[in-house]
Amino acid sequence: MLSSMEGKTADFQEDTVLDMFIYQTGRKYKKEIVGLEDAKESIIQLMKINEEDVKPVEENIQILTKIFKNRPFITVLNEYYREKDVVMLDSIYKLIFPKKLMMH
Structure with a gap:
């Protein structure tokens, strides 16, 4: 996993990995998955x-290019989801979205 994150960003990213683990575990055991964040709050943050x-x-683009190896983005994501590699999925997410964006 990418390191050298501090403060709120580190907490957010740790929560993201935990959320992914909880989601995958719930899905594995065929549990209903519900979102806790409301759409209005999400849209306001995006705006x-x-x-x-x-x-x-x-x-980051150079690193992503090496990870993707000329494969489509969705193919790479599906591969890591199948492998249940939440660390790699989280790392890709961090590379795609700049730190400033994650603070919103």
Whole structure:
């Protein structure tokens, strides 16, 4: 997993991995999955995002290119979901979305 995260960002990212684990476990045991965040709150947070906050970082693009190996994004995600590799999924997520975006 990518490291060197601090404060709120580290807590958020740890929660993301935990959420993924809980989701996968619930799905495995055929439990009903419900969201705890409401849509209004999510949309408000998305509306606060500036264009500058979502620009990809060049070094992250290079790393993602190596991970994807000329495969489509969805193929790579499906592969890691099948393997239940939440650490790699979390790392890809962190590489795709800049730190500023995760703070919203």
